[in-house]
Amino acid sequence: MKFSIQRDRLIQSVQDVMKAISTRTTIPILTGIKIVATNEGVTLTGSDSDVSIESFIPKEEDGDELVEIHSTGGIVLQAKFFGEIVKKLPMDTVEMEVINQFQTVIRSGKAEFNLNGLDPEEYPHLPQISEENIIRIPTDILKNVIRQTVFAVSASETRPILTGVNWQLEGNKISCIATDSHRLAKRSAEVETTGDLQYNIVIPGKSLNELSKILDDTNEPVEIVITQNQILFKAKHLLFFSRLLEGNYPDTSRLIPSESKTELIINTKEFLQAIDRASLLAREGRNPNVVKLSTLSSGVIEISSNTPEVGKVVEQVQSNSIEGEDLKISFSAKYMMDALKALEGLEIKINFTGAMRPFIIHPMNDESIIQLILPVRTY
Known part of the structure; x- marks a missing residue:
């Protein structure tokens, strides 16, 4: 040679x-x-x-x-x-x-x-995958789908299936779900398929992270081929194979609440920065990284955290609107910040169903992406 x-x-x-x-x-x-x-x-x-x-x-x-x-x-x-x-x-x-x-x-x-x-x-041969059923998705959308879900996979190997992202394909719609059992990220997207395909697979989060790093930021389509235990992503001059995780992914549809008792609409950036500041004093203590959100009158919310041995922080943020019941709720600042960074758009809507129930966050007028967080009991 x-x-x-x-x-x-x-x-x-x-x-x-x-x-x-x-x-x-x-x-x-x-x-x-x-x-x-x-x-x-x-x-x-x-x-x-x-x-x-x-x-x-x-x-x-x-x-x-x-x-x-x-x-x-x-x-x-x-x-x-x-x-x-x-x-x-x-x-x-x-x-x-x-x-x-x-x-x-x-x-x-x-x-x-x-x-x-x-x-x-x-050198071991790469898997041979017959390319009859092909799914096509633009590269930039695929990268977004990965970015908006993969951070929520579990880092613990106690339930290996949760270290992956669940992809469900029906017709020309794909739903991607990741959860570590304390939070959940879900993103749906339109895809092109060569037939009436149905898949329910789990791709290791690690694989998707690496794939995202090597894909260019273009809207050229990536072709995806799925077999029983492998998935192949084909981009220009690039083949990326990953094994799939074995086992059944839990049914997460039951986790997503369909009703809402308090609805909050707020500027994404202002809310993220207030949570970030509150988390500065929430790193120690019995419940590390927990912040509190309370609704006050005339659309104001209060973000606070209190660690007796360090100090406390209180900040009021003007929301765009609050509807429904008054609310006091505690949650992980890290989970909230991860979720907010994954969303696009200037405003977000948060739907609460009580202080101890999961709540969901999504961008205004965009139902294709949902972030769900479980609150923390602080008393």
């Missing part, structure tokens, strides 16, 4: 596939990046057997020559060293050549590295 390649494109592809590589793998060859040169271009692959990422660099794109192939072939190189070397090479072009016994020479300008490689035939 021998080829020359534009360094910038090589760096980008290496950074993308590195997101799938774990140092903790039990399969030594998976600490490497597989590099294959064909007459069409160069493909890089990284995997930790849960997530696999394949990045393709074509010979040319938009009239630019990206790769010049002298001879085809493949190699697996230690990701840690290869990634560092490529970043620090002096010139805009990199030449790679495999000589005897998987010895690989990397040249750029006057710099020359020799790396010991491994046999690419021993």
Whole structure:
């Protein structure tokens, strides 16, 4: 194998596939990046057997020559060293050549590295997924869906199913739900499908986080293919495979209250900043990070927190409207701030059903996204 390649494109592809590589793998060859040169271009692959990422660099794109192939072939190189070397090479072009016994020479300008490689035939094959049923969603919407749900997955492995995001597809509508049993985030979106598809799957939150990082901010469609235990996301020159979590996701539809006793409409940014300030003194004590919200007269709400050994903070915020019963409620400042950061729009609506019942938050005039938080008992 021998080829020359534009360094910038090589760096980008290496950074993308590195997101799938774990140092903790039990399969030594998976600490490497597989590099294959064909007459069409160069493909890089990284995997930790849960997530696999394949990045393709074509010979040319938009009239630019990206790769010049002298001879085809493949190699697996230690990701840690290869990634560092490529970043620090002096010139805009990199030449790679495999000589005897998987010895690989990397040249750029006057710099020359020799790396010991491994046999690419021993690298595990990526899952073969037949692409009959395809779901299409614009990249920017997919990234938003991930951003607005994935933060609410559970960080605890006691219930592994809750470390993932539940995707339910029916017809051309997808609903994505994440919960750690103290809060819930739900986002719906329209998708295009090639048939009348129905899926109910759980994708690891970790996989979705990595996928979101490597997708470009475009409205080009991403194609999604789902099998019994794998999901494949196909973007331009990029394949992203993830295993699915096994087990049944809890039915969360019962958690979302359908009635409301108090409705609050308020400016998102002002409310977020007031919660942030109140949380400054709520980090210690028996109930860390808990703030209180009380409704006062003429549309004013009071945000407060009190930690006896630290001090207390009280702030009044003018809402746009409050309807229904008076309310005093306590909740996690962190959960509220996470939820508010995930929402878009200048104003939010919060519907409460009493001091000890879950409450829901969504942007004004947008039912496609819901954040739900369970209150905290503070007495």
